[in-house]
Amino acid sequence: MDAGKALDLGRCYSCAVRHSGLCNALTDDELLRLKKIAHRRRYAPGEVIFLGEEQTDFFAAVCSGVVKLTKVLFDGRQQVVGLLLPPDCVGRACGKKTPYFAEAATEVELCCFPHGSFEQMLDGVPELKQRLLEQTLDELDSARDWMVLLGRKTAEEKVASLLLMLVTRAKRFDDSGEDQQQPVVLDLHLKRQEIGDFLGLSYETVCRQITALKKRGIIEQPSRRRFRLPNPQALATIAG
Amino acid sequence: MDAGKALDLGRCYSCAVRHSGLCNALTDDELLRLKKIAHRRRYAPGEVIFLGEEQTDFFAAVCSGVVKLTKVLFDGRQQVVGLLLPPDCVGRACGKKTPYFAEAATEVELCCFPHGSFEQMLDGVPELKQRLLEQTLDELDSARDWMVLLGRKTAEEKVASLLLMLVTRAKRFDDSGEDQQQPVVLDLHLKRQEIGDFLGLSYETVCRQITALKKRGIIEQPSRRRFRLPNPQALATIAG
DNA sequence: CGAGACATTGAGTAGGTTCAAAGACCGTGG
């Protein structure tokens, strides 16, 4: 590849999506093609990405931050149906409306692909479509895991499972070969209310469970939204 | 297409998968190719299809009956994470293990495609892969709807939602243009325990909710597993 | 007709919600 291309791709080199997400399926040349139709967009915490039940005009990869997908019942009850971290994708690839509400939970950076050109690219690059299929299948598997949590786990197990899930996802990237026994630090960007909506609990219950885990020494809380997990193994046992 | 092909395809003509499932994406010629690698298999109610956490050797379309996907917690708590009706598909298309337990809930007939040859076919026929992707996206959407039910709905709403969901799915096929207000008959092949495991409730609670709906005249019960819904609209209101 | 599986109903309990109040954190402006 010549120097010009290298320059053009600049930002992509350090992007999670390039290394383990959608773009992982692409050659440098294809990546360049994709980049030409893409534009980056930043969202502030709380900003709306998709309103739901509307035709969206782009499909996007999450480059940084956390995106929260929620569904709302007629009377305001909410359920978080997905948390997207890099290198996940937001939006529905093929035509249809996204049947949920997408919101930036933290500062978020998306790499947006307008629908028409993206689908063209999908049709032209089989590896890309294959990759998208696999990511969708993985998401379906996680959704099913979450159904078990929502339907059958106790409040304590739910909270432990969430912490564990986030640690696991975070570790996937800054993994420097350390073992499972190591204490871990976790930044939880969600507020208690959001955690509750994700776990199918009231926020008060979330609070109480966190307090209980602290008292048992399973977790520590250096600051409000930061946790230390001195013993991930114990947490896993509680999570079931 | 010549008469020989028509003969070969015989069974496929009347198959739900051909009309609205995977095979819908195929020409007659491609269908014939797919049929050559497929074999049908029947399962009795309760029979295991996949054990979970194992490499499966086929991917399959549900031609008739109901397949139940469940996950089990260490202490026996169960959660049904999917009900597959024709023309849904069972199994994981791309390589990985199926992380759940698949079981025939009724008499079931599958059309099984051995992994190797099926993936070859997927790669050769873009429309097929596209179709698989779309079905997977739809399944993900349903899973998320179910998360709302599990996390945020009351027992009453859960039971109403289940009945409504099954009616909707059943109607999709024998739809003769009738309106929504018409009374509907529904055969529920699941036992109370399974309904509970699907809704995240105990079977006693399922019973009580069904009884309550009967007393309110929202549903009738001609026989143990058959229901009449005189007023689907009212049920929808309850379901939320 | 009897046995076993499944469904229903009742009574008591517990886990989680709701309502309420107090405490901690954060950014803003005086």
Add this chain to the structure above:
DNA sequence: CCACGGTCTTTGAACCTACTCAATGTCTCG
């Protein structure tokens, strides 16, 4: 720099929904 207001979190108390345990009823199939 500190005081102030708003938002978020924590904790307590009362309540309620759904669970558990237990007994009875009903269907199905040999």
